Amino acid sequence: MSDSLLAALSSLSIEPAARKVVSHTASDSQAAWSDALASVSAADKPQDYHLLKTLVFKPKTAKSETPLPVVVLTDDATQTNTSAIGAQLKLKDLRLAVPDLLKATLGATKDDVSPFNVTKENASKVRVLLDEDIVSSKVTYAVHALSASETVFMTGAGIQQYLESTQVQLDVVPFSSLKAPAPAAPAAKPEPKAKTVDAKIPEAELIGITVRKDLDFPEWYQQVLRKGDMLDYYDVSGCYILKPWSHFVWESIQRFFDGEIKKLGVQNCYFPMFVSSDVLEKEKDHIEGFAPEVAWVTRAGKSDLEKPVAIRPTSETVMYPYYARWIQSHRDLPLKLNQWNSVVRWEFKHPQPFLRTREFLWQEGHTAHLTQEEAAKEVLDILDLYRRVYNELLAIPVVPGIKSEKEKFAGGMYTTTVEGYVPTTGRGIQGGTSHCLGQNFSRMFDIAVQDPKATDETRGKPEGRLYVWQNSWGLSTRTIGVMVMVHGDDKGLVMPPRVASTQVVLVPCGLGVKVPQDVKDAVNDACKDTAAELNRHGIRAHADLRDNYNPGFKFNDWELRGVPVRLEIGPKDLANKVAISVRRDTGAKESLALDSITASIPKLLDTIHNDMYAKADAEFRDHRKVVTDWDMFTKTLNAKNHVIIPWCEEEACEDQIKDRSARTVSSEESQDERAPSMGAKSLCIPFDQGAYPAIDGRNCPQCGKPAKRWTMFGRSY
């Protein structure tokens, strides 16, 4: 491809900025592309360049007409306002083109689409809107060379020259002058903060999130994580760097959960990350679930290992041979161990930060008990701690319940779970699971004691032996992904106060050039002193005294990172001994007396936490719909709901539900490309059955058999 492309450019006398087309890792987002280019040898690329952003929109078109997609080209950093573009081109309801349309019209995917997909041959099927700002600038742009793994560098003027050669319908308009029409009707909930953006911080466009959460959720998620400083991409695919901003969330969860399990008598330990294949494969059902994802170490230095060793995907089979050794008598019970570690599951599916990564951090608890009752109680005690992590730390509602037989942990007896919900996509997400393993693993690994209730007849004989009852339970850094997805907005992260590394940021304001130095100093000192005072009271506060940024830039910067409260202090505020607090979640402002700020801030942080929880809880409740008629099932699902049905609890029926709800999925859904036509699965059988009508006499809407319990179904991550 690249040779013919160079030949074509050459024939047009377009000189690329670098001598050749460069190859790199294939990228599936602008962010990944940027990373891929960063790894390209400096000799092969210009010293400075920007990424070209290529978006393809489909206007609303009468069914009888063939849609004429619009290719929009601008600088990656320029915010593309679809309303403004629509107004400019006199097109209604622009939506990002679905993959099929992209393929059919331009022979491209969203990962490799570029101006070069517009050719003389297809020029009549599309139109192009080119940002004049990039044509008139001297900036060199990285442009995909007809492949997600190849890039050519050229100027905006060169891009224009190429497009003109194709004779496509081309509009060249300075995007800086594009005007949005009157604000669109608000979404379900009014968002007062939207005004703040437009009114106050035009700098947002330089560093802010460039796509709307509800329009391109996958891209929004990637941007919000990287621009919000939560993580960075890594050069081993499926692995990510947890930066301090997200690691602090994990540390907060660790501190809470570790303290609580210690109260339950759980102790921490550390088992090696390596497992021998013999041990790994001992429990067949269990390993079947993990085998395809196990990473194998086969070599050390230059020597091949005699026997390859696996990296643990979870530690049941790692730990239980030793439980068999350590547990010799009922007096050794209960044994309650936990470890904070990382595990590796080399998934080949599309990775997603926090939600599906090849290595992730978690805790895994593994306990052994004399009786089923004791094990069963602990399963619920732990699940309630998971609920509290979500509710009390992350301000996220979850539905606790039990998994269906199909969805339970491989090799276990039953699985309990807390299930979350991502409103933007309408998909469910498993929040944490606490399994009762029953006696399955203890039989397999021979973890047994003399039954203290053995009779004289059975004592000392096999019948007098009792296999221990086991549990295992785990919570991972997936929590952080759920938190970001639920609370984040178009301006970036919204951090729940209790896990925010910085809870309050102080920004000196109103210090223009005419303000005398002593006043400036006083305001800066007030910010610094207030931050220090808050720190002394256990509040994580930071004074942003950077002198090279104006307040607007700082506002935006901290909003991107989701700091719960901003305190602004200007000369007048200082004179009045107040600070102006601005809530990240609602944008609400309030004047707070400086002399009581160590009392008012903790209250405000609690209010924010409670409001964030209440908002998310209302959204989740609004999207849990009782359905008793199959006809309504998929329709309700497609409206981003979880569906609660009186269910027969049969596995065959669950399979059918999945098939039938997948087949009839609407094409609208394809906007979230990860779940284009996913069927619903059972998420959990909620413990709170009392919230629904009596089940007696009801039949399963799918198969007609008698229903057992109300069960929550949904599409899920």
Added chain:
Amino acid sequence: MSDSLLAALSSLSIEPAARKVVSHTASDSQAAWSDALASVSAADKPQDYHLLKTLVFKPKTAKSETPLPVVVLTDDATQTNTSAIGAQLKLKDLRLAVPDLLKATLGATKDDVSPFNVTKENASKVRVLLDEDIVSSKVTYAVHALSASETVFMTGAGIQQYLESTQVQLDVVPFSSLKAPAPAAPAAKPEPKAKTVDAKIPEAELIGITVRKDLDFPEWYQQVLRKGDMLDYYDVSGCYILKPWSHFVWESIQRFFDGEIKKLGVQNCYFPMFVSSDVLEKEKDHIEGFAPEVAWVTRAGKSDLEKPVAIRPTSETVMYPYYARWIQSHRDLPLKLNQWNSVVRWEFKHPQPFLRTREFLWQEGHTAHLTQEEAAKEVLDILDLYRRVYNELLAIPVVPGIKSEKEKFAGGMYTTTVEGYVPTTGRGIQGGTSHCLGQNFSRMFDIAVQDPKATDETRGKPEGRLYVWQNSWGLSTRTIGVMVMVHGDDKGLVMPPRVASTQVVLVPCGLGVKVPQDVKDAVNDACKDTAAELNRHGIRAHADLRDNYNPGFKFNDWELRGVPVRLEIGPKDLANKVAISVRRDTGAKESLALDSITASIPKLLDTIHNDMYAKADAEFRDHRKVVTDWDMFTKTLNAKNHVIIPWCEEEACEDQIKDRSARTVSSEESQDERAPSMGAKSLCIPFDQGAYPAIDGRNCPQCGKPAKRWTMFGRSY
């Protein structure tokens, strides 16, 4: 071997308990042998068996005589008191035979030696002492079948029958009746606790440490770790399980160190465990040091990876490409990140728990600074925290200093270190290192900013760029191994109070069968209530109310685990409202009023900490010897000293010192088999040069060149 052995036994009509000789992993200790047998299929071994302990001692013999070694055979659980054995056989100064003697006399090693090494051919060269207790019991014994990887099962009577057939000089004596002579002269320091063992807890022999720390240090170390519940062996070689008892020590270190580095502005993060080979190999000097030990993942599930990925041996090259991206301006400095993780170094040398393991836990800090001064200050700040971990948590003295050029971190500018000392072996141990990397890595990874002091001429030009100054620093679970080696004694672990998972154990005493139930209840309640009261005051106390063990067993059990204080409460004590405290470190007893115990215990724990530190400090100081004459160098070293010389600091001289001190090592040293003839290396150049005479005008004792600084040399781990 095994066939002829079976034939020989058969010809003697000795029937092994299991039908055949079983094969298993070769073992290098009784503990490892026990593990190896545990993995043998149940069909191939008796349901119950004990290990046979085979020790070979050499009596003190006049130089002109050939020594007649004594083979001692007993149950693995029976304590072998060399003094009592010597008294029985009228032999003086029994010492474990060195490998050469074992080989020469019996054709055996300590790992495979068994009664079968005694044959008609060599019977005249040895004598045997057999424990009559094992001959008269019905117990089946596991006996090495002339190989460390083969075992035969037979009774004590069968063993006797075999030995008689060889016509060796055989004494059969019940070890339970063996009497030690009057207590041996105390070692350097009196050990009052020794009496307690003999006088009070005969049960100790059942579960206690079976070798003396000063006689067989490697075996002592393994036993004390396993019987003290610190760790267990694992089926992947070189990997160990950290049980809660040792993990708590690590958590204590984490809590302290994490809190302190956060005060210095360091933030935690997490980088993936995988590294691509390109990145790993970027810094050549650095990777040369690690390449032979790098573990490679080449396969996932059933698929070979396109490009193998390494598991990090340390994270410099993992992290610094991202530092280059994140640090764009001097305002991004300092960047101070730390991670608590595990790293893998697939060493092929003999592994040793905590000291040399293929995976280990540590923290690694990586910071970047604008100026060398700032970096240099941090190097020392961190080193001082490492010193405090040793002094203030682990009660261990260390010598802070700087490494020689030869011993510094590969690729760094200079390395600072805290150096510890293991009195039993006289070897030094590196405690933790804090490196200044200078600008070497920043040049390699292009981590640079515009120099804020750039002039108008250099600004924006390459000359105006400033490569950042970097540090890295790490502390690992090796700390735990040092702690065990320094403080442990013949009864087991001695835990420093501040890192002991249980600081105080309460044991009800004097509750014989005649004591009325209400008194028993009252005593048990007093123990429970006192523990609860101590817990409320932040002291980690535990009441051992197990009703199936007598107090003596419990004393021994908790002494093995090294709990700093035991509180005994009997009916009389309760009547007097006191508890008797017994210190683990000295055995000293004291009566403590129950009503002020929450005040007296913290003081006692501090006293214990200070005394443990003072004892270890005195031992270390006694073994740091200033030497200015080369003739004295190796002699002083051989007396388990570190040697401090006025040194020229030249690398060639360091190599020569190592060679010359290795060649002349005394044969006595071979007792510690890990360092049979190791030469001395430079451990550090102590910061505290003022402790030694003025260096001016002195010459290096090895090469005669002018000395630069006083430098500490020693054999080391």
